Amino acid sequence: MIYAVFVLGLALGGGVVYWLRRSKTPDRKRIPKDWPLTVRALVNNREKQVWLWLTKVMFDHQILIKLPITRFTSPAQQADAAHWYHLLNGVYCTFTLCNMEGEVIGCIDVPGPKGLSLSNQTLKHNLLSQCGIHYTVVDPANLPHLIQIRTAFLGEQAARGNANGELESRFKNVSQHLYAIVDRKRNTKNQSVAQLDASMPNSSGYAESMLESSGWEQNSFVTPLDSRAAKL
Incomplete structure (x- = not known):
């Protein structure tokens, strides 16, 4: 009788442990509805x-x-x-x-x-x-x-x-193309900002205050390996 009670208790204990572990597993693997992540710049x-x-x-x-x-x-x-x-x-x-x-x-x-x-x-x-x-x-x-x-x-x-000067020629052409893209994007951005300011006079100051309050920095990306807990 004692042996039977012991085996029954062992089986019940094992079943409880198994049930507890299985009930916790979905919590660890469940995909969150709202991800705790924000976008940051890829390069500083x-x-x-x-x-x-x-x-x-x-x-x-x-x-x-x-x-x-x-x-x-x-x-x-x-x-x-x-x-x-x-x-x-x-x-x-x-x-x-x-x-x-x-x-x-x-x-x-x-x-x-x-x-x-x-x-x-x-x-x-x-x-x-x-x-x-x-x-x-x-x-x-x-x-x-x-x-x-x-x-x-x-x-x-x-x-x-x-x-034969091929590199300098290619370099000059690519440089001019990149500068043209930068100028075009800058002009587009300036026009958008001007339109936004016209409709919302205080929008620029509001945007700056939002950036400051968010704690985001242009140079926030860490240097490779700087965040490692230990050296290799």
């Missing part, structure tokens, strides 16, 4: 300056923004894939250069106001160089010459392409 002011410069200098390549290194690398041994993915999934560069065949040729980091740690640069340089990918850090206040950066990523082919 410094990164945007380098981004626009890259679109002119590397006009024949694609520029990918803040792409994880694990997206374009793979482990030599698939058995270690989970380990390396867990270790490197948070590592990314500000910009990744890709040719039209989808092959990554180089990565660029833009240091934040506090700079970029030497350990951060060393880790990415060693990792990427062993994969045959060039890595460099570009300061928006001291941008390199277009021939210098193209030679670093493309080799002597870039220098040969400049022999």
Whole structure:
């Protein structure tokens, strides 16, 4: 009788534990009706300056923004894939250069106001160089010459392409096109603001007060790896 009571109690206890765990599972997996998220800028002011410069200098390549290194690398041994993915999934560069065949040729980091740690640069340089990918850090206040950066990523082919002035011509054409787009958007924005101000005289001051109260900043995006809890 005692044995039967013990088995019955054990079964009931197990059933209660199972029911409690199962009742909590839907709460963890339930998709919220209102997501606790807000939109923020993908790049800050410094990164945007380098981004626009890259679109002119590397006009024949694609520029990918803040792409994880694990997206374009793979482990030599698939058995270690989970380990390396867990270790490197948070590592990314500000910009990744890709040719039209989808092959990554180089990565660029833009240091934040506090700079970029030497350990951060060393880790990415060693990792990427062993994969045959060039890595460099570009300061928006001291941008390199277009021939210098193209030679670093493309080799002597870039220098040969400049022999007949083709690069300067393409660079000038792309620059003029980008400036035209910027001017057109600026004029459109000014016209929209003027119309809004005409209908709502205090709209400009209201918009500024809303931005200030929201706590949003143009340079709010963190520098890669700055938010990691521990160093690699």
